[in-house]
Amino acid sequence: MPLDAHRSTPLPVASALSHTSPTDPGFPLVQRRLLDLTGIDLDAYKRPQMMRRLDAILARCHLASLTALANELKPNSEVLKEFMERFTINVSECFRDKPRFEQLQRQIIPEMAKRNAALRLWSAGCSYGAEPYSLAIILREANLTRAAITATDIDPKILAAAKAGESFTSNDFRNLTPEIAKRYFTVTPTGTFRATEALRPFITFRQQNLLQPPPGKDFDIVLCRNVTIYFTEESKDQVTQHLVDALRPGGILFIGETETIHRPQRFGLTLRSTSFYEKAG
Numbered sequence: 001m002p003l004d005a006h007r008s009t010p011l012p013v014a015s016a017l018s019h020t021s022p023t024d025p026g027f028p029l030v031q032r033r034l035l036d037l038t039g040i041d042l043d044a045y046k047r048p049q050m051m052r053r054l055d056a057i058l059a060r061c062h063l064a065s066l067t068a069l070a071n072e073l074k075p076n077s078e079v080l081k082e083f084m085e086r087f088t089i090n091v092s093e094c095f096r097d098k099p100r101f102e103q104l105q106r107q108i109i110p111e112m113a114k115r116n117a118a119l120r121l122w123s124a125g126c127s128y129g130a131e132p133y134s135l136a137i138i139l140r141e142a143n144l145t146r147a148a149i150t151a152t153d154i155d156p157k158i159l160a161a162a163k164a165g166e167s168f169t170s171n172d173f174r175n176l177t178p179e180i181a182k183r184y185f186t187v188t189p190t191g192t193f194r195a196t197e198a199l200r201p202f203i204t205f206r207q208q209n210l211l212q213p214p215p216g217k218d219f220d221i222v223l224c225r226n227v228t229i230y231f232t233e234e235s236k237d238q239v240t241q242h243l244v245d246a247l248r249p250g251g252i253l254f255i256g257e258t259e260t261i262h263r264p265q266r267f268g269l270t271l272r273s274t275s276f277y278e279k280a281g
């Protein structure tokens, strides 16, 4: 999926001239409104990036202050839509970080399925679905038809796209062989690609904020990749604790290529190999 494919037109250069600050009296108003409307907590984000994104939203929405922004934050408003686009970055692709995804396919899933073929997987921060549909391909190819995937995201719009499963482009498939792409995706009249029925029964979609308790327990594998990059260390820890709470003992947490968990033993995790952590069991 090309960067910003789910977004509207690029940001005007004027944003560089704005200068919002957390001490601005409008800031707590925006923070409260956003938390109430979406569950997004601005305190969870690293300050410099977060303020830059607020500047961008002010410029794009032609608003002069954070107080004006707070007043415009209403359900279904354009300003709220802009917020969701700036704060939930939806870039993804199938089998993202291919070597690690292949390790999941060749080693981790078969090993776990020996213990119990009715595997339970959670794709946390699933964006438009490339990750959970990749998992469904693995399960389908291994004939693990009793396995189930829960796919969650905070952004209802992107979750609807994931559920529809038809906004894929050829960029999503660069890590797939042509045979697999052809087997599991069909072209739509608009030229995008749609996941076939063979993958759909595996996946249940639901909205979920990772700063809130998890959507279930006893998952065998939890994937949370490229979701918390701009979060503060404190919020990252909070998310990690929720992910660990969702795993069964001996379960695996699979994180993004550029991510690490500092002192994983704090969460009862041990690093098994790059990107994979095991919960003490």
Ligand SMILES: C[S@@+](CC[C@H](N)C(=O)[O-])C[C@H]1O[C@@H](n2cnc3c(N)ncnc32)[C@H](O)[C@@H]1O
Residues within 6 Å of the ligand: 087, 088, 089, 090, 091, 092, 093, 096, 124, 125, 126, 127, 128, 130, 131, 152, 153, 154, 155, 158, 208, 209, 210, 211, 224, 225, 226, 227, 256
């Ligand atoms: C860059 S995408 C990652 C997609 C996929 N995991 C991958 O690695 O390709 C990040 C996703 O995390 C979601 N997200 C951001 N903050 C979140 C939160 N607090 N709770 C749940 N999802 C969140 C965004 O809406 C976005 O769809």
